[in-house]
Amino acid sequence: MTKRILLAAAAALALPLPALAQTHDVVALRDAALKDDLAWEITEGLTTEVGQRLAATEAEARARAWAVKKLTALGFQNVHIETYKMPVWVRGAESAEVLGTSSQKLTIAALGNSGSTGPKGVEAEVAFFPTLADLQAAPAQAVKGKIVFVSHAMTPTQDGSQYGVFGGARRQGPALAASKGAAAILIRSIGTDHHRNPHTGVTNWPDGTKPIAAAALSLPDSEQLERLLKRGPVRLKLLVTPQFKGEAESGNVIADVPGSDPQAGIVLVGGHLDSWDLGTGAIDDASGLGITTAAAKRILDAGQPRRTIRVVWFGAEEVGGFGGEAYAKAHAGERHVFASESDFGADRVWKFETNLPDSAKPIADRLATALGPLGISRGHGIAGGGTDVGPVLRTGVAGIDLDQSGLRYFDYHHTPDDTLDKIDPEQLRQNVAAWTALLAIVANAPEDIGKVQPAAH
């Protein structure tokens, strides 16, 4: 490890002179962004004036109208909506009750794409599995007709990596339970807080699997159910009545900062406009829109960049990445040379990772120099983007990830608690400063940014 760190330091000292000269403007732009108010204004405005923005609903349509008005007023060019059709799922009634001598209610929230118990609900005994692997290993007769309950041991991490590992209980657990004949499934919320606010999120049904009711218990309720199960068998009454409503319209909102050199390709950035229905989508992802848009606005105001910067407020990310797929398909004919998104809240950026072609490696060195004073160091992984820019990245487009601290992200993620008060204005500004430096460097880079091998994400 020590040798790698020393080599990185030597590389930073070996910057070519033109790069050092360019860094000068970047520093001024970066430091001015530490006083940014626009990211807050966008985050506050969208979450207050629109509120929740579930994909392909009337609320998401209102959010698109809000976006067009805002981006136009800010002076972006080519501001427009691109629509697409997608299936819509909407929440219904939901309740859970322990039956018998310890009769009590438990707090739940249906997972996105959950099936329904029907209006009468279901009553059944609980079959408990401490982990998803335990459910996988269980014979069907231990599951059939039962209400499956899957727990896990997710902890907060700075890189948020446990979401991938423990999130399987949400993503695959319901289909697995359904395949073994379960009446319904409850999971311990994929989260790290102890508030009575369950974490929703999408689950998936392979073709041919009939959806069963699938809901998350808040962590306090999940632990309560585990304590009751230690005392003996538990019967639950569960009512979950969401609906699949067929196809409806969603859309992406697009805004450009036109570059001076059309041959240099497009720099694509953004976040997602839709949110889950429980909170107002402040950390997920109004703040990502605020951060990337405020940074692009700073480049817009600083004078025309070499490359066009395109800001996209993607629709329908939460429910399956429909906006990202639609954008990549509609714009497959354009030359994108770079794509990056902000979709991990607004706490401090602490690390960045890149996926750049050899010809463009000096960009990463200049970025390391510019981000160091913000407390951001270069990581050793390969940038992989996220759901929204993923489809573009997978065509071999280069990218950089600015990684926010995830230590409290999964306290609020997909819960009613994802609200404006969770955004720290000072940390939000540090994000804008980092993104402004990134855009100033990438959009103006004299190097050609060619194709790369996409990260295996």
Added chain:
Amino acid sequence: MTKRILLAAAAALALPLPALAQTHDVVALRDAALKDDLAWEITEGLTTEVGQRLAATEAEARARAWAVKKLTALGFQNVHIETYKMPVWVRGAESAEVLGTSSQKLTIAALGNSGSTGPKGVEAEVAFFPTLADLQAAPAQAVKGKIVFVSHAMTPTQDGSQYGVFGGARRQGPALAASKGAAAILIRSIGTDHHRNPHTGVTNWPDGTKPIAAAALSLPDSEQLERLLKRGPVRLKLLVTPQFKGEAESGNVIADVPGSDPQAGIVLVGGHLDSWDLGTGAIDDASGLGITTAAAKRILDAGQPRRTIRVVWFGAEEVGGFGGEAYAKAHAGERHVFASESDFGADRVWKFETNLPDSAKPIADRLATALGPLGISRGHGIAGGGTDVGPVLRTGVAGIDLDQSGLRYFDYHHTPDDTLDKIDPEQLRQNVAAWTALLAIVANAPEDIGKVQPAAH
């Protein structure tokens, strides 16, 4: 202040020799209590096996049965239930929705004793008052037909004293709004957290006031509504349908550690068995039962004390202190010489205050010596007890308050988040140690404990 502190130090050094000798047993009992598991066992058992325990409901009756079984098994004497009748209020449906271009739901919880909007709800414009004083000053025409919204600026304090000040919005706000013709009232939750879990709590209607619908917004929702009001008038649809269900049975559970000297009087301690209906009542007040009962059990096991220690698990505290009143009335013929309760969660005790007759002042000095190593200092106020032992204290009975830190108490108080995970086992044990020392000193004190002037609370 400096002079007072020096005088207190001198007083501590001036302890009479018998007092110092007695302190020896107290130290051993106190330190053994730092390994206590019984307080946790009671808190965990009651909150898990019974759950919420709203006064005069089936759940509170189950809790009394649980209590009798537990206290009998622990070896207490004279374990029994004393019932009384009281009016019952139960929660119904509740929802709030912003109408118009910023259409969105707000999270609310009806206040105890709230009136009903009827099943169709009410729609009206919001009349905003930043403080209760602003509502008081408002002319009736600014309120009539409106949904009143009262905010406040409560902050966390170690002594919890802002609950008294800012809690007026909940206690008096609804009656005041009703007297001015309001259609309904919403208040910013009397709390200090930013989670989407509103704080309920009782409100009061003077004779002749017709109850209106009265509910609390969570703090994030309250701030959202304030932001919307800054942009212009807001219309809300409010549905709140609780019911007054007439008279039903509640009760106190009583358990004694009989003393050797019937003439020395009864030492009364305890907490309350009922809880609000939203959480499982862990900090309010299963932990208070656990702490006082575990301490009394340690005295029971250490050999017969001079005075009878009576542990009461009071019923129906939250909704108006019916249990405390019923106990005082039923036991008015007995000689109580001391009363104290634990009803402020289970975080560390940091301060104690006394109200003792001159003849019993050495008790306070011995207590200061015993509690100092636990990080507990003597305060300068006068002990006033709480809702449960208040009716006994008001007859001139002496008391001591062991004050827990309230810095996070009002994050959870009266919310769905009042659950077992909010109890820190180590801080709970510190409470048991402090209470064990208190009971060892008071129950065995050789001094007569006579009447006092009750604190003006």
